[in-house]
Amino acid sequence: MAHGQRTQMRGAELDLLRQIRSRVSGGAGVALGIGDDCALLRPRAGQEIAVTTDLSIDGRHFRVGWYSPEAVGHRTLARGLSDLAAMGARPLAAFVSLGLPKDLVKSARTGKSWVSRFYDGLLALAEAHKTPVAGGDMAESPVALADIVLVGAVPRGRALLRSGARPGDGIYVTGALGGSAAGLAKLAELGGAARRVPARWAAMLQPHLYPQPRLAQGEWLRRRGIAAAAIDLSDGLSTDLAHICEESGVAAEVDAAAIPLGLGATLDQALHGGEDYELLFTARAGKRVPARVAGVAITRIGRVVRRQRNRPQVALIGDVATQPLEERGWQHFI
Amino acid sequence: MAHGQRTQMRGAELDLLRQIRSRVSGGAGVALGIGDDCALLRPRAGQEIAVTTDLSIDGRHFRVGWYSPEAVGHRTLARGLSDLAAMGARPLAAFVSLGLPKDLVKSARTGKSWVSRFYDGLLALAEAHKTPVAGGDMAESPVALADIVLVGAVPRGRALLRSGARPGDGIYVTGALGGSAAGLAKLAELGGAARRVPARWAAMLQPHLYPQPRLAQGEWLRRRGIAAAAIDLSDGLSTDLAHICEESGVAAEVDAAAIPLGLGATLDQALHGGEDYELLFTARAGKRVPARVAGVAITRIGRVVRRQRNRPQVALIGDVATQPLEERGWQHFI
Numbered sequence: 180m181a182h183g184q185r186t187q188m189r190g191a192e193l194d195l196l197r198q199i200r201s202r203v204s205g206g207a208g209v210a211l212g213i214g215d216d217c218a219l220l221r222p223r224a225g226q227e228i229a230v231t232t233d234l235s236i237d238g239r240h241f242r243v244g245w246y247s248p249e250a251v252g253h254r255t256l257a258r259g260l261s262d263l264a265a266m267g268a269r270p271l272a273a274f275v276s277l278g279l280p281k282d283l284v285k286s287a288r289t290g291k292s293w294v295s296r297f298y299d300g301l302l303a304l305a306e307a308h309k310t311p312v313a314g315g316d317m318a319e320s321p322v323a324l325a326d327i328v329l330v331g332a333v334p335r336g337r338a339l340l341r342s343g344a345r346p347g348d349g350i351y352v353t354g355a356l357g358g359s360a361a362g363l364a365k366l367a368e369l370g371g372a373a374r375r376v377p378a379r380w381a382a383m384l385q386p387h388l389y390p391q392p393r394l395a396q397g398e399w400l401r402r403r404g405i406a407a408a409a410i411d412l413s414d415g416l417s418t419d420l421a422h423i424c425e426e427s428g429v430a431a432e433v434d435a436a437a438i439p440l441g442l443g444a445t446l447d448q449a450l451h452g453g454e455d456y457e458l459l460f461t462a463r464a465g466k467r468v469p470a471r472v473a474g475v476a477i478t479r480i481g482r483v484v485r486r487q488r489n490r491p492q493v494a495l496i497g498d499v500a501t502q503p504l505e506e507r508g509w510q511h512f513i
Numbered sequence: 514m515a516h517g518q519r520t521q522m523r524g525a526e527l528d529l530l531r532q533i534r535s536r537v538s539g540g541a542g543v544a545l546g547i548g549d550d551c552a553l554l555r556p557r558a559g560q561e562i563a564v565t566t567d568l569s570i571d572g573r574h575f576r577v578g579w580y581s582p583e584a585v586g587h588r589t590l591a592r593g594l595s596d597l598a599a600m601g602a603r604p605l606a607a608f609v610s611l612g613l614p615k616d617l618v619k620s621a622r623t624g625k626s627w628v629s630r631f632y633d634g635l636l637a638l639a640e641a642h643k644t645p646v647a648g649g650d651m652a653e654s655p656v657a658l659a660d661i662v663l664v665g666a667v668p669r670g671r672a673l674l675r676s677g678a679r680p681g682d683g684i685y686v687t688g689a690l691g692g693s694a695a696g697l698a699k700l701a702e703l704g705g706a707a708r709r710v711p712a713r714w715a716a717m718l719q720p721h722l723y724p725q726p727r728l729a730q731g732e733w734l735r736r737r738g739i740a741a742a743a744i745d746l747s748d749g750l751s752t753d754l755a756h757i758c759e760e761s762g763v764a765a766e767v768d769a770a771a772i773p774l775g776l777g778a779t780l781d782q783a784l785h786g787g788e789d790y791e792l793l794f795t796a797r798a799g800k801r802v803p804a805r806v807a808g809v810a811i812t813r814i815g816r817v818v819r820r821q822r823n824r825p826q827v828a829l830i831g832d833v834a835t836q837p838l839e840e841r842g843w844q845h846f847i
Binding site for chain 2: 210211214215216217218219220221222224227228229230231232233234236238239240262263265266268271272274276277278313314315316317318319320321322324326328329330331333335336338340341342410411426
């Protein structure tokens with residue numbers, strides 16, 4: 180109870196919310212889901228719990244006017260799942276807190292409400308990665324926002340960390356980079372609204388609207404003991420590689436020509452674009468890293484070197500010159 | 514990276530955020546805190562993980578203009594801790610996601626910034642309950658909001674649930690009820706701004722601005738096997754008791770005269786006010802329930818009865834008449 184306000188919900192809206200609740204409960208590892216004060220999760224013996232939270236706000240991390248509700252739901256969950264992938268963790272449960280303006284909750288006269296379609300997108304991805312939605316919160320808000328919490332499990336002491344890189348390691352990425360930024364640029368060029376984008380551009384928007392978290396690849400790299408350090412490419416290669424260097428106390432060299440470019444992406448978008456949700460990892464020189472893991476290409480893009488005074492933390496080696504790779508990706512508020 | 518925006522933060526703001534990070538890390542049971550893709554938690558063997566999320570939005574769950582930042586921080590964490598208390602769980606870690614308008618992040622010329630004082634309030638309560646803040650997220654937002662995630666631990670299969678009540682149980686509450694609603698009413702009467710409230714009213718605002726989650730009481734009631742069902746009084750007695758009845762498939766009778774009233778509270782505020790964050794629990798008829806647990810009074814306020822057609826789910830027994838106790842507390846959006 181706050182400030183004497185009481186939410187009066189009409190039958191149709193209550194029905195919608197019951198519908199959502201009935202769609203999201205249950206799953207292995209969830210002993211108790213929505214409907215009590217807490218959800219109860221049962222990790223297996225010897226496992227550590229990985230927890231990540233990501234807040235997305237309309238106008239900053241997504242745009243209600245630009246994306247379909249399904250894409251916003253997908254992207255919200257993908258952000259959280261990608262953090263688990265970076266640790267080599269397996270998802271146990273997701274929790275979704277939504278703040279929504281009234282018009283996004285009401286059922287549209289001509290079909291499903293925004294929030295119902297948001298859950299369509301989110302739950303399709305959750306199902307693909309066997310991730311039960313075990314709880315969350317929903318409140319009225321002047322701006323649309325979603326906070327996603329992922330809880331995962333990883334064998335004790337075995338999580339992939341940002342701090343594991345050593346000089347001599349190779350640097351690798353999954354998939355291709357810059358596709359999300361290229362898709363976003365194309366979307367902006369076409370005037371924003373994804374639903375009005377001509378069919379011939381649809382494939383180019385895919386990496387931005389429906390990024391694929393690399394859970395299978397992260398778990399595989401951890402189980403086989405191949406990755407020494409890992410992070411997911413949410414902020415952009417330049418910024419995320421700097422995080423690995425910071426946490427590991429090392430420096431890095433990236434070969435510009437080696438970077439796998441996403442559909443329609445420029446080198447600049449691949450270096451700084453962010454939101455590709457691919458994995459960036461290092462592996463000791465002696466490790467044999469396969470060309471593909473679970474159907475996704477793995478590319479060697481550089482090497483870890485010793486940190487030295489007067490040398491950039493991350494250097495970009497081009498055809499003619501080597502230059503410092505500045506952090507021009509997403510800067511977190513905290 | 515979203516929409517080409519990049520946050521340019523000035524030195525003073527970055528310093529503030531580093532300061533907050535340095536204050537919140539560490540704690541037993543946290544193997545890895547802020548600074549990687551996920552936090553890693555290590556529950557002890559045989560424990561289940563309890564997870565709860567609560568979203569608070571300015572204008573709906575609190576008011577930036579009314580409360581001190583310290584009170585908002587305290588209340589944000591108290592909401593989450595209280596959910597753990599209701600399960601008899603022990604906190605492992607908290608995660609705080611903040612959305613903040615720019616002016617709440619900038620350091621005021623004359624002292625600390627709003628966000629820094631928010632953390633003062635939150636961390637003081639966290640310390641009192643040995644709860645490390647292991648992560649979170651912060652983003653710019655047109656409206657101030659906080660999403661709190663609490664992860665707790667409870668021996669497997671032993672959590673207190675809403676569904677454990679049986680006919681014949683006594684119904685009990687910790688502390689006193691309605692004090693939060695009475696404090697809020699007084700605050701509104703005095704014009705809203707808590708900092709300008711005369712000293713003689715300060716004690717009356719305390720239950721609203723600084724509610725105390727009953728973690729010690731919840732854990733004690735679980736360990737001793739005294740509580741059969743439990744919930745925290747966040748929405749109001751009428752609504753929360755209905756939740757227990759729903760989940761347990763029972764009905765309840767409450768003795769109006771037995772309800773312990775908070776400072777300045779009316780019976781109506783005690784029945785429907787909410788945000789007292791006391792525990793409501795039931796205990797089998799044979800159990801000896803003490804008058805106090807860990808310094809807080811326990812009061813028997815009624816009994817669980819069989820659910821019968823044509824009888825209210827919750828009945829309020831007064832001096833002259835018995836009447837249905839309607840759910841007039843906070844109605845959740847979901």
